[in-house]
Amino acid sequence: MLHHEVSIDTETLIKNAAKKVFLKKGLAGARLQEIADEAGIGRTALHYYFRSKEKLFSEVWKEFFAEVTKRIIQSHDTDMTITERMQFFATNYMDSAIENPEIDIFMLNEFNNNTGILKEIIKSATAMEDPANVLTSAIEKAVAAGEIVGDPKQIFVTLLSVCMFPFAGMAMFKSILELSDEAYLNLLRDRKVYVLNFLETAFKP
Amino acid sequence: MLHHEVSIDTETLIKNAAKKVFLKKGLAGARLQEIADEAGIGRTALHYYFRSKEKLFSEVWKEFFAEVTKRIIQSHDTDMTITERMQFFATNYMDSAIENPEIDIFMLNEFNNNTGILKEIIKSATAMEDPANVLTSAIEKAVAAGEIVGDPKQIFVTLLSVCMFPFAGMAMFKSILELSDEAYLNLLRDRKVYVLNFLETAFKP
DNA sequence: TATTTGTTTGACATTTTTGTCGAACACAAA
DNA sequence: TTTGTGTTCGACAAAAATGTCAAACAAATA
Numbered sequence: 196m197l198h199h200e201v202s203i204d205t206e207t208l209i210k211n212a213a214k215k216v217f218l219k220k221g222l223a224g225a226r227l228q229e230i231a232d233e234a235g236i237g238r239t240a241l242h243y244y245f246r247s248k249e250k251l252f253s254e255v256w257k258e259f260f261a262e263v264t265k266r267i268i269q270s271h272d273t274d275m276t277i278t279e280r281m282q283f284f285a286t287n288y289m290d291s292a293i294e295n296p297e298i299d300i301f302m303l304n305e306f307n308n309n310t311g312i313l314k315e316i317i318k319s320a321t322a323m324e325d326p327a328n329v330l331t332s333a334i335e336k337a338v339a340a341g342e343i344v345g346d347p348k349q350i351f352v353t354l355l356s357v358c359m360f361p362f363a364g365m366a367m368f369k370s371i372l373e374l375s376d377e378a379y380l381n382l383l384r385d386r387k388v389y390v391l392n393f394l395e396t397a398f399k400p
Numbered sequence: 401m402l403h404h405e406v407s408i409d410t411e412t413l414i415k416n417a418a419k420k421v422f423l424k425k426g427l428a429g430a431r432l433q434e435i436a437d438e439a440g441i442g443r444t445a446l447h448y449y450f451r452s453k454e455k456l457f458s459e460v461w462k463e464f465f466a467e468v469t470k471r472i473i474q475s476h477d478t479d480m481t482i483t484e485r486m487q488f489f490a491t492n493y494m495d496s497a498i499e500n501p502e503i504d505i506f507m508l509n510e511f512n513n514n515t516g517i518l519k520e521i522i523k524s525a526t527a528m529e530d531p532a533n534v535l536t537s538a539i540e541k542a543v544a545a546g547e548i549v550g551d552p553k554q555i556f557v558t559l560l561s562v563c564m565f566p567f568a569g570m571a572m573f574k575s576i577l578e579l580s581d582e583a584y585l586n587l588l589r590d591r592k593v594y595v596l597n598f599l600e601t602a603f604k605p
Numbered sequence: 606t607a608t609t610t611g612t613t614t615g616a617c618a619t620t621t622t623t624g625t626c627g628a629a630c631a632c633a634a635a
Numbered sequence: 636t637t638t639g640t641g642t643t644c645g646a647c648a649a650a651a652a653t654g655t656c657a658a659a660c661a662a663a664t665a
Contacts, residue, residue: 205642224428224513227623237644242624300512306572307505327576348577348587349594355573356565361557363568366511368557372536382553389554397602410612432653442614447654 206244208234213255218297221304222252256305259298266291267327277337281394284330285358289387292362296383299362330354343398350398357390411449413439418460423502426509427457461510464503471496473534482542486599489535490563494592497567498585504567535559548603555603562595 212234216225227248231238245251266288275283292299335347343350361368361383369379417439421430432453436443450456471493480488497504540552548555566573566588574584 220513221426221428221509223426226621238623239625239644240642243642246624248623300508303505303569303572304509306569306575331577346590346594349591351577352566352573352587352591353562353598355569356561357558359569360561360565364508364511364560364564366515367508368560370511370515372553372556382557385551386554386557389551393558393602397598431651443653444614444655445612448612451654453653 205234205236205240208236209241209244209251210255210258213251214258217252217255218301221301222248225252259301262291262295263298263302277333277342278394278398280330280333281354282391284354285390285394286387288358289383289390292359293380293383293387296362296365299359300365303363327351341400344400345398353397354394357393361386410439410441410445413441414446414449414456415460415463418456419463422457422460423506426506427514430457464506467496467500468503468507482538482547483599483603485535485538486559487596489559490595490599491592493563494588494595497564498588498592501567501570501588504564505570508568546605549605550603558602559599562598566591 209230212230213225215233216230220226220229225248227241228238230251231241241251245254331347331351334343334350337343338345338347338350365379368374368382369376372379374382414435418430418435420438421435425431425434430453432443432446435456436446446453446456450459472489536552536556539548539555542548543550543552543555570584573579573587574581577584577587579587
């Protein structure tokens, strides 16, 4: 039990620090000492609150997952045209991603390392319709109706690419475009507008 | 000096094994023992040929980088329109990426995890033209000339996104689209055609 | 055959990272 | 004050990973 509630409790302090370091370095690259320093506590306290590095990681992962789920799940208004719908998705996704830009590459890796499992977790965790299917089936209908043209799967891949890749590839883009953190953040903000315009015309018949 | 040329020389043996392991585990996650096992030699031999893990990594990374650079750098025929040029880039990139689809996510990760080291390696490795600049400056000129419209950087990001992300996010897409390896490979092959058509119209004024 | 040169290996050393334990500590209640 | 409970810390232990070295080895050549 906590004795002094004056400051933020140590457990959250550790989790926040761990998030920072795991996002930056990955599971294998992260060091407990670095997390402890980041949290401003002794390394032993990490073991007191979370038995091991792996346990700490799995705790933190749950919260990343919740964050990303929030991004993808949309209330889908059936009155929307397919273009509006894709714009709605893009807006929600990018607004959320700008807040936590490092999660994207982290998630890509999780999919890489745990091939089949993640999809199951998503299904059981959300207890609702598969978020990807909502979009893909909407796209399929729109293509069938002639609202937009192209292979539905390719359109879906393109949509996710233009939204997600600038975040997943942030480090790479910053490096090859030689942009500062601030400059790239501006590019991302501009990109939201750019993508909305882009979606307006990209799949038009 | 080599004494028996009958079999593949140990140095290449090690490099190939290292590529495999580094691609799968990244720099921090890779273990020298695993690389040695993969190569079928003693771990000490790694140190004989490459002094340290980092040296080995930097050698191997140079080849990955060269591979990716080859994808990006084009003999840039000045007769080409910007659209043709981007199509040329897309074709080259995706042809090459289909051969080695695992490099994309690896590059993204290593940029993310070891920005510092990579910059050093690139510096020492390249007496060559900055691969990104070749494209971006061409795009800038084309925008200035009114051939295409949009912010050059955004166009560049979009171009790379539609080409690279389907490879980097391969595991994710396979999972959420519920596609087998073979089906996704087909999607990638189709995508080449799709992207070429896409580029035809996407940035038109 | 003996020598030289380059390669490979096992045993050992070092470094890095994680994990454990008990003493000291802070606070609340008896 | 004393007792009890939860927390923090430093010292130490253990494990994991990297790095070093001399001896054994294989092949070419003197």
